[in-house]
Amino acid sequence: MRAIILNGFGGFESLVIKEFPRPEPKAGHVLIAVKAFGVNHAETHMRKGEWAEAAEISGIECVGEVVAAPGGEFQQGDKVAAFMGGMGRTINGSYAEYTLVPATNVIKVATDLSWEEFAVIPESYATAWTCLYGNLAIHNGQTLLLRGATSALGQAALNIAANAGLNVIATTRSKARFEKLLGLGATRVELEGPDLSKRLAEAKRIDVVLDLIGNSTLLDSIAIPHRHGRICLAGWLGGLEPVHDFNPLLQMATGVHFSLFGSFVFGREEFPVSELPLQEIVDRVAQGIYKAKPAAVFEFDQIREAQKLMESSQATGKIIVRAA
Numbered sequence: 001m002r003a004i005i006l007n008g009f010g011g012f013e014s015l016v017i018k019e020f021p022r023p024e025p026k027a028g029h030v031l032i033a034v035k036a037f038g039v040n041h042a043e044t045h046m047r048k049g050e051w052a053e054a055a056e057i058s059g060i061e062c063v064g065e066v067v068a069a070p071g072g073e074f075q076q077g078d079k080v081a082a083f084m085g086g087m088g089r090t091i092n093g094s095y096a097e098y099t100l101v102p103a104t105n106v107i108k109v110a111t112d113l114s115w116e117e118f119a120v121i122p123e124s125y126a127t128a129w130t131c132l133y134g135n136l137a138i139h140n141g142q143t144l145l146l147r148g149a150t151s152a153l154g155q156a157a158l159n160i161a162a163n164a165g166l167n168v169i170a171t172t173r174s175k176a177r178f179e180k181l182l183g184l185g186a187t188r189v190e191l192e193g194p195d196l197s198k199r200l201a202e203a204k205r206i207d208v209v210l211d212l213i214g215n216s217t218l219l220d221s222i223a224i225p226h227r228h229g230r231i232c233l234a235g236w237l238g239g240l241e242p243v244h245d246f247n248p249l250l251q252m253a254t255g256v257h258f259s260l261f262g263s264f265v266f267g268r269e270e271f272p273v274s275e276l277p278l279q280e281i282v283d284r285v286a287q288g289i290y291k292a293k294p295a296a297v298f299e300f301d302q303i304r305e306a307q308k309l310m311e312s313s314q315a316t317g318k319i320i321v322r323a324a
Contacts, residue, residue: 003057003096004303009049012304020057023092023100025068030106032082034323036119037062037094038152039306041237046088047307050240059094060087060263061123062323063115066106073103081122081278082106084266095303097323105267107278113286120152120292120318125281126273127234127263128156132164135232135259136208140165143202145224147171147192148212148237149181152295152318157210158184159290169206171196173313180316184291197223204253213238219251227255234261294320 162185
């Protein structure tokens with residue numbers, strides 16, 4: 001099979017297409033013929049050697065068809081989404097024509113969406129749904145501040161939250177993207193910046209904050225919700241530099257619930273993917289309730305161009321690569 005190999009750590013030249021042995025089916029795993037996969041920031045960090053773990057074949061998610069499932073969890077030909085479970089980190093991932101994924105991290109989905117449209121959904125929508133309904137416990141009528149809303153994860157969160165009846169204040173670094181976010185359901189859009197808590201009229205009255213910028217905005221974000229509000233940190237668009245001088249006693253309102261979500265936990269006993277309503281999410285995308293389209297689609301041998309676009313921050317949504 002053809003696979004995109006991580007040939008050492010470094011620049012885009014580290015991504016090399018080679019022939020690689022097709023994985024052998026084994027119990028507890030699902031062999032998938034990859035049809036398309038999303039490109040994620042995590043994979044650019046892996047390429048650079050900035051992640052704790054990086055497998056020879058990168059890629060943390062994909063959509064495709066089941067080739068074999070020795071444990072009987074799926075049937076040959078089933079249309080599935082697969083994400084996390086060590087993909088691209090501790091086991092070879094989805095940047096290949098075939099991938100072998102733990103059955104705990106595969107979901108069967110019935111859909112007529114194209115492979116490219118289907119590939120927009122798995123990791124982004126699973127993560128957004130879990131952050132919103134799990135960590136933030138959202139409900140109708142609340143006000144959500146969504147930092148980093150133009151990212152693929154941000155757009156998924158905006159789609160879900162707006163449809164759930166929340167008033168969403170979305171942030172972006174570019175005024176040119178205001179209209180797009182309003183079209184996805186944002187009530188209002190604000191320019192992103194480190195002093196947002198000082199500029200936001202609703203500061204101290206926000207119910208929930210989903211911060212996808214990360215460590216660089218955390219100290220500002222914790223000053224925004226009211227004293228019984230919630231904040232979830234779930235993205236690192238601003239980089240992986242650690243938070244300095246974090247003093248919760250002085251910087252965080254008493255009663256604020258602060259949590260973290262990392263999608264690498266999907267498939268573990270405490271975060272079974274079976275709890276995710278992925279079929280419902282896919283159906284809502286197909287019906288146009290959630291507006292989820294690829295921001296750009298690349299061919300398999302254009303992986304370097306796909307990651308270049310990811311790093312340029314010029315993509316306005318999910319970048320997809322066709323594998324077949």
